[in-house]
Amino acid sequence: MDLFIDKNKILSEHQYGHRENRTTIHAVMEMVEQIAKAIENEECSVGFYFDLQKAFNTIDYSILLRKLENDPWLYWYRQYPSSKLDNLLYIYESGSVQVEDKVVHLKISSTNSIVNLEISSTAVSDSALYYCALRPTVKETHQPLNKNLLGDEGL
Structure with a gap:
């Protein structure tokens, strides 16, 4: 399966999870290299980070x-x-x-x-x-955390 995926270039070169010989360390190294390159070229560098554990x-x-x-x-x-x-x-x-x-x-x-x-x-x-x-789960609807303090009059 891995050979087929690599041969047909199904995954991006920037995919590090679940790939042989690639770890999150490689992802961090690539990010640091890109930031260093941007600084060297006097360019702006922006990073977006997502916690995908869940x-x-x-x-x-x-x-x-x-x-x-x-x-x-x-x-x-x-x-x-x-x-x-x-x-x-x-x-x-x-x-x-x-x-x-x-x-x-x-x-x-x-x-x-x-x-x-x-x-x-x-x-x-x-x-x-x-x-x-694994069993029926109790569902409870919570009120929004934000509250309209101005009432219906609003802005």
Whole structure:
């Protein structure tokens, strides 16, 4: 698989995660080189940093697989920015289901300890946090943290 990806240049040269012989240290070294080059050329340099730790699945697969042996239901939730948590689907085996206008594929592989959720024909409007739970999750809607102190009169 890695040979195919490298041969067909599927991943960007700037992709460091999940690539052989590339680490975050290489990413930092490249960034420092780019900043040094910009300073040398009297150019401006801007960096954007994102904490993506929560974007990746950090579940302990041994717990997930043990749970699936006894109670195979998985509950998937979706949360759009500034919105409440919504139930996306619940499913107990690999398969495909229709959710809104999308086809959602779920593949459970106990041999590889992997649970994949694939959504067909995604668009920018599908950007959200997707959660997998091992049992129904209590959902609570919180009030916004900001408050309109001027009332309806506004500005």
